[in-house]
Amino acid sequence: MRYIDDPERMEKLPGKPLAEDDRFAFRCHPDIGCFNKCCRNLNLFLYPYDVVRLKNRLGISSDDFLDRHVDVVMRSDNHFPDVLLRMADNAEATCPFLSDAGCEVYPDRPGTCRDFPVEHGVRFDADSGRSDLVHFFRPPDFCLGKAEEQTWTIEDWAEDQEAESYNRRTLRWIEIKRLFLRDPWGPEGPNGRRARMAFMAAYNIDRFREFVFNSSFSKRFKVKPAALKRARIDDDALLAIGLAWIELFVWGKPSSILKQKR
Template sequence: MKYVDISKIDKLPGRRLGDNDTFSFRCHSRIDCFNLCCRNLNLFLYPYDVIRLKNRLGISSDQFLDKYADIVLRESNFFPEVMLRMSENEEKTCPFLNESGCLVYPDRPDSCRTFPVEQGIFFDEKTKQTRLLHFFRPPDFCLGRHENKVWTSKTWAKDQQSVVYNQMTILWAGLKRMFQTDPFGGQGLNSPEGKMAFMAAYNIDKYRDFVFNSSFLKRYKVKSDVIKKIRIDDAELMKLGFKWIKLYLWGIKTKQIRPKI
């Protein structure tokens, strides 16, 4: 997921897919390139990806981040990226790949679902809305592009069950955009604020512990129906976490959460 500079859109690699534009593609286990795309990847994980993967694996978000993720801070960014750590073999295969395919397929990350379509994020200054843009960009080795099944970006998203993922990605992108200026006073993730914001975004089990086993609910007013949901639903807790980060770092109040004082 990258922010797209709309003035340079025609110069970006791949073919931009408008709402009615189509592309041909089919992936299946008998194709010669089967699984070639699941190795040596810079695979960014978004907060919802981590929730789905750690739940599929039956481990905590802490354990997932420790075992499967690299946390990297890109130059001139103030919030880190979380990347899936590839295996330490010659081909640097994805840790979830085996001979028959993807071991976490129903919960595979957003980028794997949309592949070979890539998503870009566009923030419309006029409407103040974040939108996804789509680019058909299969690598040369991907033979699926020679198959004759036809899609639009919308039918592809539906087929890959990525609609919910896309919604969560847009929410995350809206927050991530706010980190274009430094909210941590130059201290980055070493600051208490940086650590807390990272926990709320990516370490959902630890964040739940913080919400329910600290003075959090004494300090913040959270709507009772929201409290009910976040006890049991990681995605709802993640959404509250995004709102809390905005309140905690920038003082932005919402209906769902505000200070008690």
């Protein structure tokens, strides 16, 4: 998922644009000649919910997951880092979760892997302030799945891949990420304390839990009681507080679940 502010840039994106009711032909299965070929040498962006699902799947802490499995990169067009899944250090740069039998984390695979070969974007119109979802069919040349007979709409495909909940959460993240087109960090820059705290709230859920439940957090912030109760036992609910906290802490934006105490 990417955000697109510039209509001219959107026109140049590769792949075939898909309208809601367009159908595309695709089928992927273990007997296909290209099986697993797409799980290597990827720039696979991980969004906050991807990390929660993967680290729980692997039974490791979010600290360990970040240490072992991600590269954090700062791009010139945004003031919040991107997180990429680190490919294995082998000749083909395979995904670390790829085995001969396929994806070892399949039930919790990242949203991008679920959407593939569809890619979503969010188009912002600065004049009207409106945002629309746009979709592209982008199988790589070597992907034989596009020659299969089965056809899908975007909605059918998302349902089949259990991708709707991922897409909803990614959209929420993209809303926040878009705020970082402006630099909020000032002289302390993107490696300062505030930036590191915001990164923790988005990507290091176990550290964020410590911060919420074992610091002066509750003295400084008012969390909706039901949300806080759920967050004690549910990483996804805790992440919702984390994202609301970034908006409040960095941008001063209160939300229905989180406010500053007076």
